[in-house]
Amino acid sequence: MDVVSTSAVSAGNDAAGNDAASNVASEYVAAGLTDEGTVKALPVIPTITLNDGNTIPQIGLGVLRIDDEGVVPVVESALDLGYRHIDGAAGYNNEAGVGRALAQAGWNGDAQSPAIQQLAQETGADAQTLAQQRRQNLWVTTKLKDSEQGYDSTLAAFDRQLALLQLEYVDMYMIHWPTPFNWRSGETWRAMQELRDQGRVRTLGVCNFMPSDLERLHDETGEWPAVNQIELHPTWQQREVVRFCKDHNIAVEAYSPMARGADLQAGDGVIERIAAAHNVSPAQVILRWHIENGTIIIPKSVHASRQAENLDLFNFSLTPEEYSAIDELDGPTRAGHDPATFSYA
Numbered sequence: 001m002d003v004v005s006t007s008a009v010s011a012g013n014d015a016a017g018n019d020a021a022s023n024v025a026s027e028y029v030a031a032g033l034t035d036e037g038t039v040k041a042l043p044v045i046p047t048i049t050l051n052d053g054n055t056i057p058q059i060g061l062g063v064l065r066i067d068d069e070g071v072v073p074v075v076e077s078a079l080d081l082g083y084r085h086i087d088g089a090a091g092y093n094n095e096a097g098v099g100r101a102l103a104q105a106g107w108n109g110d111a112q113s114p115a116i117q118q119l120a121q122e123t124g125a126d127a128q129t130l131a132q133q134r135r136q137n138l139w140v141t142t143k144l145k146d147s148e149q150g151y152d153s154t155l156a157a158f159d160r161q162l163a164l165l166q167l168e169y170v171d172m173y174m175i176h177w178p179t180p181f182n183w184r185s186g187e188t189w190r191a192m193q194e195l196r197d198q199g200r201v202r203t204l205g206v207c208n209f210m211p212s213d214l215e216r217l218h219d220e221t222g223e224w225p226a227v228n229q230i231e232l233h234p235t236w237q238q239r240e241v242v243r244f245c246k247d248h249n250i251a252v253e254a255y256s257p258m259a260r261g262a263d264l265q266a267g268d269g270v271i272e273r274i275a276a277a278h279n280v281s282p283a284q285v286i287l288r289w290h291i292e293n294g295t296i297i298i299p300k301s302v303h304a305s306r307q308a309e310n311l312d313l314f315n316f317s318l319t320p321e322e323y324s325a326i327d328e329l330d331g332p333t334r335a336g337h338d339p340a341t342f343s344y345a
């Protein structure tokens, strides 16, 4: 990754009249310091504007199946590489670890954190401004456990989750599974609306909702969620759900975007051949296909080298033939569970 020297940060007033302190602050917030005191050039990640006006980075880091201790270095390395979106859940049993990582790395909005104090000292910028700008540049999602759906239980669960994350607000709070056989999404949503009114949640979303679940929620609350996070990858494209979401201005977020790795070899080597043609990896081909579809993606990797690869999707594009070849891989190959019958926790 390219590294540019601190001298690239200009002093004095820029053409727009912004003062030097805020320029320095935002430059460091956007890029972050290396150990050598230089500013790192980080990948630019596109954002998607949601139906509530908020903007979400199109790529995030998923943290499922990483234990509470193990998640700390994984989140820290992702932040260091330029990830500004973390996708977690109460059910992953690692919210405390995510919270420790954000605190230690100076991304939870706390101006007193040692990482922010050090950055303020090195840059001469105001610690409060640095802490606020960093927090504003980060998107943190968490999800409610199915067992805690319901009005009062959602409010209580959220208090616990926010404390574990050591945050003043989360960017998105989601219903994890619709559990249509034990439907409580309407009352749950009303509690989530209250949390949003209080400024402790910015965006409300759902996961695993089929069109019938989305309609049921809309009938009861008058609201469409901003985001529907669903299992989505080349061999399980869920076209009907995606079409419904697009028609109702609900952003689609793909979980298991590589089918937990299974799709890397999909189509008798189709993905691998496309990867070789562009000198990229099979993972990058699949993730690029999602990006070109306008889908938000949250690939999970515990390895820094793969985390970097999964962000590096903007130096090539698929030809129309390659795009069609991936589209044609669609099939009934679910990697996860059926939302009509499943409850996670």
Ligand SMILES: NC(=O)c1ccc[n+]([C@@H]2O[C@H](COP(=O)([O-])OP(=O)(O)OC[C@H]3O[C@@H](n4cnc5c(N)ncnc54)[C@H](OP(=O)(O)O)[C@@H]3O)[C@@H](O)[C@H]2O)c1
Binding pocket: 061, 062, 063, 064, 065, 087, 088, 176, 207, 208, 229, 254, 255, 256, 257, 258, 259, 260, 261, 281, 283, 284, 298, 299, 300, 301, 302, 303, 306, 307, 309, 310, 336
């Ligand atoms: N809402 C829901 O119900 C729901 C359900 C499932 C998942 N999710 C979310 O979606 C996130 C991602 O889904 P997922 O973890 O199921 O699947 P995934 O992101 O499709 O795949 C993750 C697997 O691929 C490997 N991998 C990652 N990058 C790679 C690369 N560049 N090259 C080769 N292999 C690579 C990872 O291994 P290493 O870690 O060893 O690199 C891991 O085994 C989860 O972490 C979670 O946040 C949500």
